[in-house]
Amino acid sequence: MYPHERSLVERLKDKPFTILGVNSDPAEKYKKAIKENNITWPSFWDGGKTGGPIAKAWAVRGWPTIYVIDAKGVIRYKNTRGKAMDEAVDALLKEMEGE
Amino acid sequence: MKAKTLLVMLVAATRLTVAQTDTKNKVADQISELIATQDAAVAKLMEEVRALPREQQREAYQKGYPQPKDTIDALSAIVRKNPANEASLKAISWMSGRSRGRALSPEMFAALEEHHLNSSELSTVVLSLYSANSEEAQAFLATVVEKSEVKEAQGSALYVQAMQMERDPVKAEEYKAIVEKLNAEHADFEVRGRKVAAMMKATVEAKEKLAIGKPAPEIIGKDVDGNEMKLSDYKGKIVVLDFWGDW
Numbered sequence: 001m002y003p004h005e006r007s008l009v010e011r012l013k014d015k016p017f018t019i020l021g022v023n024s025d026p027a028e029k030y031k032k033a034i035k036e037n038n039i040t041w042p043s044f045w046d047g048g049k050t051g052g053p054i055a056k057a058w059a060v061r062g063w064p065t066i067y068v069i070d071a072k073g074v075i076r077y078k079n080t081r082g083k084a085m086d087e088a089v090d091a092l093l094k095e096m097e098g099e
Numbered sequence: 100m101k102a103k104t105l106l107v108m109l110v111a112a113t114r115l116t117v118a119q120t121d122t123k124n125k126v127a128d129q130i131s132e133l134i135a136t137q138d139a140a141v142a143k144l145m146e147e148v149r150a151l152p153r154e155q156q157r158e159a160y161q162k163g164y165p166q167p168k169d170t171i172d173a174l175s176a177i178v179r180k181n182p183a184n185e186a187s188l189k190a191i192s193w194m195s196g197r198s199r200g201r202a203l204s205p206e207m208f209a210a211l212e213e214h215h216l217n218s219s220e221l222s223t224v225v226l227s228l229y230s231a232n233s234e235e236a237q238a239f240l241a242t243v244v245e246k247s248e249v250k251e252a253q254g255s256a257l258y259v260q261a262m263q264m265e266r267d268p269v270k271a272e273e274y275k276a277i278v279e280k281l282n283a284e285h286a287d288f289e290v291r292g293r294k295v296a297a298m299m300k301a302t303v304e305a306k307e308k309l310a311i312g313k314p315a316p317e318i319i320g321k322d323v324d325g326n327e328m329k330l331s332d333y334k335g336k337i338v339v340l341d342f343w344g345d346w
Contacts, residue, residue: 005341016336023323024344030323033345043343045323050344054318059305060342067340069315073331078311085339092337 002037008086009041015093016071018042024050024063071096127186129177133170134193140165167194171202182210185218192224200231208239217248225255226290229262254288257281258295278303315340 005019021043023030030045046052050063058067068077068088077088141164148160174190181187187210194202215221225243228236243256261277264270281288281296288296308316315338318330330338 005339008339017339018333018336019339019341020330020333022318022320022340022342024342027323029345034323037345042322042328044318044320044328046320046342054320055342057305057316057318058342059302059309063342063344065342067309067315069330069338069340071335071337073315073334075309075311075313075315089337089339096337 002039004082004085006038006040008089012089012093016096017089017093020044022046022054022058022060024048024052024055068092122181123184123186126177126181126184130174130186130190133173133177134190137165137167137170167197167202171197175204175207178210179206182206183214188215188218188220188224191215192220192227195224195227195231200228200236203231203236205233205235208235212239212242216243216246216252219249219251221247221249221252222255225252225259229259232263250285251288254281254285255290257285258288258290261299275303 009017009019019041021039021041023033023043024046025033026048027045030043030048033039034043044054046054058065064081066077066079066081066085067075068080068085070076070092076092077085080088144160144163144165147163148156151159171194174194178184178187178190191203191207191211194207211221211224221243225240228240240256240260243252244260247253247256257277257280261274261281264274264277267274278296278299282300286296287294307313315330318328320328322328330340
């Protein structure tokens with residue numbers, strides 16, 4: 001999971017794109033994960049447990065859960081992973097360039 | 100002569116009643132014994148397992164678990180012969196509880212529909228059916244919703260129907276209709292002390308708000324160091340919002 005996301009962030013570093021995490025680990029564990037996995041993108045910290053306020057507001061029942069949101073703030077894809085996630089992001093970038 | 104006939108009839112009737120009561124009690128005893136034997140075997144295993152070192156417990160439990168198949172076969176046979184007996188409901192309830200509803204044959208559902216639809220114990224059986232997706236189970240749940248006079252059983256059946264549909268996108272509309280019915284008619288229905296109708300409604304509404312094509316709700320939160328962050332800070336960028344954890 002992390003290597004794929006790292007490479008996506010790396011590949012699109014000059015594009016209007018970010019991964020935004022919502023992390024549900026206890027603080028110490030989360031900090032350790034950031035360090036060990038070289039996580040460069042920002043994350044909300046959701047209170048240290050699953051079922052935190054952000055996860056609740058977004059009706060998240062399973063982890064990981066992924067939403068892809070376009071530049072205007074509209075939800076465009078749900079639970080796309082791996083290659084599908086890359087394709088979704090690329091499609092949205094292309095759409096932006098076309099406008 | 101007349102009096103004698105009456106007496107004979109009376110004696111015969113009494114004998115019949117006694118005989119019926121005897122059979123009834125015998126059935127109940129047989130069922131109780133079968134259940135008690137199997138439950139005792141499980142309890143004995145649990146005791147042995149608990150005496151083992153922790154890392155061996157799971158394997159020992161799985162290996163030694165006394166499969167309930169024989170008990171289920173025996174109980175099913177009794178229910179088939181005595182579908183109306185109150186103890187048959189107990190037998191069905193036990194079988195269903197041990198198999199999440201999967202061990203119930205079509206005849207068991209027929210017995211429930213014909214003889215136990217208005218029993219106050221019915222909701223226990225209904226609630227154990229959340230993994231039972233056979234046609235008979237589905238039809239049975241629909242019958243309980245439609246015809247049972249026990250409100251608790253009706254609520255349970257609607258709840259189980261909803262649970263079975265929850266993750267099926269094809270049945271999203273049907274699911275929504277059931278949640279609405281639960282809210283309208285069974286707002287006080289509880290599962291493990293929680294009023295489920297309102298909870299399910301909140302989930303439905305949240306999901307609609309979060310559908311593809313809808314504006315992403317604002318998130319105002321903090322990073323792990325306490326710095327404030329907002330989702331709208333990233334407007335103008337494509338955002339992969341990733342609910343994650345390291346486990």
